Amino acid sequence: MGACTRCGRKLKDRKSIDREFGPVCYKKYLKEQEQEEVGLAENQMEIDELEGENHENN
Numbered sequence: 001m002g003a004c005t006r007c008g009r010k011l012k013d014r015k016s017i018d019r020e021f022g023p024v025c026y027k028k029y030l031k032e033q034e035q036e037e038v039g040l041a042e043n044q045m046e047i048d049e050l051e052g053e054n055h056e057n058n
């Protein structure tokens with residue numbers, strides 16, 4: 001009961017138990033979520049640029 005889902009350490013803090021992450025692992029988890037969103041946005045822009053180049057060639 002009350003273990004970090006990321007590293008498996010026992011959680012003492014009530015907030016950490018609610019999150020099921022230790023404080024450090026929770027920060028890493030949040031950063032990963034942000035990076036995934038940024039990565040998707042960058043991919044979207046690259047696709048738009050490629051489409052623009054195709055229009056110029058036509």
Ligand SMILES: [Zn+2]
Binds near residue numbers: 008021024
């Ligand atoms: Zn952890």
